[in-house]
Amino acid sequence: MLDKQAQTEIASYVGRLLRESFGKGPQSIFVSINRPFIVLYLKHFLSPMEKILLLQDQVHSIQSTRDLLMKTLIPEIKAYLLVFAGMKIGEFYYDWGLHNHSGVMVGIESGDDHEQISFESVYTGKEELHQEISTISQQVEKKPDEVYSCMINERNLIVIRNGILISIEKELIRIGHEESLKLAKRNLEKSHLHNNGHFQSFLKAKIDDVFVDWDFHLDKSVIVFILNPSQ
Incomplete structure (x- = not known):
């Protein structure tokens, strides 16, 4: 189990990545780790442009744009978690709660060390x-x-x-x-x-x-x- 300082470092890194890509990062990111899982819960994450699109009910436009950006960010996040936390992430999932201005990212480690029964x-x-x-x-x-x-x-x-x-x-x-x-x-x-x-x-x-x-x-x-x- 990584300590609180390590979880804070992970949150800071991911927040910076999102801010650089979206123009605005989440107000807060909560990192939870119970290997082989890592969960990042994002709060207050919506750019000014996305707010306008959301008011115009253009949810699909927001989701499509975020999907494109996430394709470039996921390899970077995986690489960081491997180097910083020793977590070799094999599967990566994400979703957005646009109505709550929230989001989640989930990484699942790969390898034979993690049998399903242990989940x-x-x-x-x-x-x-x-x-x-x-x-x-x-x-x-x-x-x-x-x-x-x-x-x-x-x-x-x-x-x-x-x-x-x-x-x-x-x-x-x-x-x-x-x-x-x-x-x-x-x-x-x-x-x-x-x-x-x-x-x-x-x-x-x-x-x-x-x-x-x-x-x-x-x-x-x-x-x-x-x-x-x-x-």
Whole structure:
């Protein structure tokens, strides 16, 4: 486990990268590490231009532009985490909560040292949460082949789904429509994940944010719940 000073250094580095690329960085970044996972929660992250686009309901324009910028930033973040923290990040996910001016980045270390069973953790409402996630997945695509989760700390819960793509989605990816598919799935899935009172009931905690992203080539998805256990 990296100490608080190291987590502060990581937050500072990523904040500087985002500021240089977007013209404005997050007001704050909270770094949580429970290997093989690292979670960066961004708050108050919206540039002046994006604010104008958001007022004009141009959400897709913001998401598309951020996706393009993230393609250049992810290799730099991975390289920094390898050198600074000794974390060899194999998978990287991110998502934005534009309505909250927030965002999340998730890195998962690669290597044989991290078996899936070690990801699992025990927490209140786990079984019910997995069932609700499976139900939502079945409504919008298909029931996952596998669901598992890890409570990184009292404020960060990661849920991972394997085997969620249907045949038509795989074909869209094959013919080059990955970006359009991701934009569509973000809207559809988050409409089910947000304002879902079941999650707060299961977890016995207020949910401040929910994020979701996919690695289509791995047929895998990561959902991040940002919890507020004091409420």
